[in-house]
Amino acid sequence: xxxxxxxxxxxxxxxxxxxxxxxxxxxxxGRVPLAPSDLPRPGVVEHxxxxxxxxxAEACRIAMRGFPGDLDDIVGVGLCTIRFCRAMLRxxxxxxxxxxxxxxxxxxxxxxxxxxxxxxxxxxxxxxTHRLTDRFRDTAANYQGVWPIDTATxxxxxxxxxxxxxxxxxxxxxxLVQPGDVLGTVSAAAAELTGLPEGLPVxxxxxxxxxxxxxxxxxxxxxxxxxxxxxxxxxxxxxxDLPAGDAFWTNFGSAPGRYLYESxxxxxxxxxxxxxxxxxxxxxxxxxxxxGDRVEDVLNREATEVPAGSDGLLTVLDWLAPADASFRKGxxxxxxxxxxxxxxxxxxLEGIAMTMGDRxxxxxxxxxxxxxxxxxxxxGSSSDLMMQIIADVFRLPTVRMVGDSAAGRGAAxxxxxxxxxxxxxxxxVAVMVRERDRFEPRDDDAAVYEALxxxxxxxxxxxxxxxxxxxxxxx
Numbered sequence: 500x501x502x503x504x505x506x507x508x509x510x511x512x513x514x515x516x517x518x519x520x521x522x523x524x525x526x527x528x529g530r531v532p533l534a535p536s537d538l539p540r541p542g543v544v545e546h547x548x549x550x551x552x553x554x555x556a557e558a559c560r561i562a563m564r565g566f567p568g569d570l571d572d573i574v575g576v577g578l579c580t581i582r583f584c585r586a587m588l589r590x591x592x593x594x595x596x597x598x599x600x601x602x603x604x605x606x607x608x609x610x611x612x613x614x615x616x617x618x619x620x621x622x623x624x625x626x627x628t629h630r631l632t633d634r635f636r637d638t639a640a641n642y643q644g645v646w647p648i649d650t651a652t653x654x655x656x657x658x659x660x661x662x663x664x665x666x667x668x669x670x671x672x673x674x675l676v677q678p679g680d681v682l683g684t685v686s687a688a689a690a691e692l693t694g695l696p697e698g699l700p701v702x703x704x705x706x707x708x709x710x711x712x713x714x715x716x717x718x719x720x721x722x723x724x725x726x727x728x729x730x731x732x733x734x735x736x737x738x739x740d741l742p743a744g745d746a747f748w749t750n751f752g753s754a755p756g757r758y759l760y761e762s763x764x765x766x767x768x769x770x771x772x773x774x775x776x777x778x779x780x781x782x783x784x785x786x787x788x789x790x791g792d793r794v795e796d797v798l799n800r801e802a803t804e805v806p807a808g809s810d811g812l813l814t815v816l817d818w819l820a821p822a823d824a825s826f827r828k829g830x831x832x833x834x835x836x837x838x839x840x841x842x843x844x845x846x847x848l849e850g851i852a853m854t855m856g857d858r859x860x861x862x863x864x865x866x867x868x869x870x871x872x873x874x875x876x877x878x879g880s881s882s883d884l885m886m887q888i889i890a891d892v893f894r895l896p897t898v899r900m901v902g903d904s905a906a907g908r909g910a911a912x913x914x915x916x917x918x919x920x921x922x923x924x925x926x927x928v929a930v931m932v933r934e935r936d937r938f939e940p941r942d943d944d945a946a947v948y949e950a951l952x953x954x955x956x957x958x959x960x961x962x963x964x965x966x967x968x969x970x971x972x973x974x
Contacts, residue, residue: 500572501522501568502574503566503574504520504577504911504915505517505518505559505575505695505911506518506579506904506907507576507580507910508579508707509551509554509555509580510906512532512729513533513554514531514555515528515530515904516555516907517904517907518566521915521920521930522930523902523932525902527565527567528565529563529564531555532554533546534548534550535547537597542603542605543603543604544600545596545597545598545599546597546598547597555693556692559695563693563695571696573696574699574700574914574918575702575914575918576914577702577911577914577917578631578682578701578704579910580624580627580707581600581601581623582622582641583644584606585598585610585620585622586599586620586625587612587617588617588618588629589617589618589619590616590618592619594626595616595618596613598623606644606645607644608645609645609664609667610665610666619671620671620672621635621672621673622641622642623641624637624638625673628682630689631682631686632689633688634674634682635673635674636675636682637673637674637675637676637682638675638676638682638703638704639677639751640653640677640703640704640753641705641706642675642751647661647664647665647667647669650740650749650751653755655669655675676703678703678755679702679703679754679913679916680702680703682702683700684699685697700914702913705913706751706759708726708734709753710906711726712724712734712909713754714902714905714909714910714932715900715905715932716874717734717735718736718924718925719736720735720866721868721869721870722735722736722871722873723859723863723873724873725873726876726877727876728878729768729769730766730767731764731765731768731855731877732762733764733858733859734761735862735866736759736760737757738757745861746861746865747762747861748760748761754924760862762861763861763862764858765854766819766820766821767816767818767819769878769879770818770819771851772844772851775843775847776794776795798844799883799884801841802841802844802845802884803883803884805842807849807944807947808948809845809846810837810838811835812831812832812838812842813951813955814829814843814846815832815850815854815962816847816854817959824963825970826967831843831846845888848888849888849948850955851879851885852889852892853952853955857956870893871895871896872898873889873895873897874897874899875889875898877905878903886899887941890940891945892945895940896937896938896939897938898934898936899934899936899937900932911931912924912927912932915927915931
């Protein structure tokens, strides 16, 4: 008789709920998209209505309807939500105003009360915890940014100045627990809304990137995770609370006392791939569908026939400019008569891989750690071509794990530890996280990327002045 664990993965675009058995096999899932963010004025990005909770509740109902087992065999649920959000609650735990997205400028600033009835200030995970359990309790590991948190002790600061600097009085803040601890149990009201069993333990996890890393099996400093999402980042783990360097910053990890190191990333990373796909228009999509394919499948097959280096076409992924160079634009350079859509597609993938290769190497040097393998997660990992390009650019074995919701799996790992299904994070990962396949670097293609690397890195040195001038004219 197997025991089952639920992983809640609430991301920027959708909420996904997956039910796993204790060996890590997914048996049921539900996914619900979030509504588009409200953008009432510059700098303001809010989740409309009660969208985060509503999407989680609906995804739970879908997953529970598809669960083939006995409800009594479900032993716990791990909760993972979007990081860097801010929720302002009334005394009863209801939203006093719309939840602030991680993209909202206010989350990077000290808290200022905008309503008279605000009693609590918390994260997205704190708010959802209250909706699930009626408890004013949250995971310490989702408090990165403007919060009076002591990152060394994983607890609220004992320095009064931190509360003044963040604008948050201590009485506004939830009780904190560690990843793997029990936040509470599913209340009768939440059970009715979600379909989750009443009384089911809800287990703390961390911020979504750290939980994703755990769901990919990152437990040692020699493994690098490349997360291919809307925002692409490189991540590693360790036990030191390091000050931010030029090439990385430190976040809480998904196990007590462990930290997540994140490299510089690419804004609108895999978004750029989707943007190019959609540019091909409905006729291309219809032709692919008629053949039983997706447009991405067609592009991947075509681009596999293009040589490494895309016959000289180079792409710089600044479709959304970095904060410190707001004038920048994305670039595709080196067109000639050989180039077709497959070259453009492959060049975008190569631009992603070369950019992340540079940023991962810079992080490796600052950390003083050598990576011996790369794990790739996110929607982009479904592409064999993308996986092979990363292996060739990094010159490292590149691994894909079983399953497509690493954060959901990481949340279930935390639930397994918190409920005693597995005795430790290492034991849970060993059983529940499995390698699907791996890609070895190919020497000839790796040599091409190594030669192109310095040229790709130098492109912005030549284009920055052009984009400063065009930005002054047309924005």
